[in-house]
Amino acid sequence: MPANVELLGIARTIALRAGDLARLRRAEGVEIAASKSSLSDIVTRADQEVEHIIRGAIAAARPNDGFYGEESGAETGSSGLTWVVDPIDGTVNYFYGIPSYAVSIAVVEGDPDPQTWRALAGVVVNPAAGEVFAAAAGGGAALNGQTLHVNHDTELELALVGTGFGYDATRRERQGRVVTELIGRVRDIRRIGAASLDLCGVAAGRLDAYYERGLNPWDHAAGALIAAEAGATVGGLRDARASSDLVVAAEPGLFSRLNPLLQEFHRDDW
Ligand code: IPD
Ligand code: CA
Numbered sequence: 001m002p003a004n005v006e007l008l009g010i011a012r013t014i015a016l017r018a019g020d021l022a023r024l025r026r027a028e029g030v031e032i033a034a035s036k037s038s039l040s041d042i043v044t045r046a047d048q049e050v051e052h053i054i055r056g057a058i059a060a061a062r063p064n065d066g067f068y069g070e071e072s073g074a075e076t077g078s079s080g081l082t083w084v085v086d087p088i089d090g091t092v093n094y095f096y097g098i099p100s101y102a103v104s105i106a107v108v109e110g111d112p113d114p115q116t117w118r119a120l121a122g123v124v125v126n127p128a129a130g131e132v133f134a135a136a137a138g139g140g141a142a143l144n145g146q147t148l149h150v151n152h153d154t155e156l157e158l159a160l161v162g163t164g165f166g167y168d169a170t171r172r173e174r175q176g177r178v179v180t181e182l183i184g185r186v187r188d189i190r191r192i193g194a195a196s197l198d199l200c201g202v203a204a205g206r207l208d209a210y211y212e213r214g215l216n217p218w219d220h221a222a223g224a225l226i227a228a229e230a231g232a233t234v235g236g237l238r239d240a241r242a243s244s245d246l247v248v249a250a251e252p253g254l255f256s257r258l259n260p261l262l263q264e265f266h267r268d269d270w
Contacts, residue, residue, distance in 0.1 A: 004136035007081075008121035011105045011222075012134055014057045018050050018103045019127035022088055025049065026128075030095050041167035042091060047071050051087035054105065058083045068112040070218045081120070082112040084221035089124075090194030099128030104196040106221035114217050114224075114243045122222030124196045133200040133226050141203050141229035148230040150251045151205045156261075159208035159254055162190045162198040166214040171269075175213065178265040185261070195247075199223025202249045203230035209250035209258050213266060220247050235259065 025046035033045045051071040058067060066077035069085040076082075083105065088094050090101035103125045108117035124133040133148075135141035141148040163179065165172045183189050190207060192198055195215055201207040203226045210227075224234045224242055233255040237245040246266070248259050 004120045005139060007107045008123065008134060008136040008139075010058075010061050011083075011107060011121050011123040012132065014054055014061070015103045015105045015123040015125045016132065017057065018054050018087060018105075019125040021053060022046055022050050022094070022101070022103060023127040026094060026097070030097075032095070036167075038167045038169070040092070042095060043071060044088070044091060044095060046094070047088045047091055050103065051085060054085050054087055054103075058085075065107070066112065068217065070216065074112065081107055081109055082117075083107050084112060084218050086196065086216075086218035089196040089219060090192075093193040098193065100126070100192050100194050100197055101128065102126045102194050102196045102200075104218065104222045106225060108221060112217065114221070115241050117221075119221060119225040122225040124200050124222050124226060126197060131200075133203065133223075135203075135222075135226040135229035137225065137229070139229065141226045143200070143204055148203045148226070149205065150202055150227070150231040151208050152231075152251055152253075154208045154251065154254050156186060156254065156257045159186045159250075159258070160188055160190060161186050161258070162192055162201060162207040162210040164191060164193070164195055164198065164212040164215075168214075171214055174266075174269045178262070178269075181265045182261065195219040196223040199227045199234075199247075199249055202232050203227045209248070209254055211246065211248040211258065211262055213244075213246050213269070215244055215247050217244075224249065238263065 064079040066082035094101040106122040
């Protein structure tokens, strides 16, 4: 089994190359390739091309590992490790030229299921900002080489909370109702548009907390490890681990106040 730092090095090299390609394609002009779960759930040609080069590079560096990507699906490996990849997280931002999109690459041990996997390394690259967030399990988290720490001792009333909305209209309406209940109890809400960057935002102290229901594994695999390594508690519904049911990340004290409230506000939605 390679050391986590070795895996992180591979992830970083590949994510930087992928980020360069995404930025180049953005500069050339972005084309929608298809709609997915709903008309607003778009995939651009760049999403597909970037995933293709990531997949090829991982296969070359780690031929026995599995792969689980947003655009090209899953393939089981024989090593027990799987690379969980979102080639462009924040695709709608990417399409509109909003500079908050990211390449997200994680490597996990065990089944590629967030309820059971153990994340070993994760990298989130925001090519438009020149930011590289990285973490290896047990080794802390860093932004462009500088160690990251979550904010501490934030009262719920003073917390800046990030969240996001899924692509399904019914789910979005429910998520909007939860925001309506929460917004009067916190400092403010942010909807940045890329779950991986929200989680890295918690790691960097740019957000005090983040939550979202309905994420896919590739949206949070790398960012959740980076937030946890920066000192956040990352969890899900009740005492479960983070999953598509719910992802919540915050410094432990704030997490323990926010998580029960979210469960209460989402009451009609499980
Ligand atoms: C989306 C973004 C968004 C979140 C959605 C995700 P995509 O991922 O992370 O912030 O609110 O739930 O699906 O489609 O841009 O890769
Ligand atoms: Ca994506």
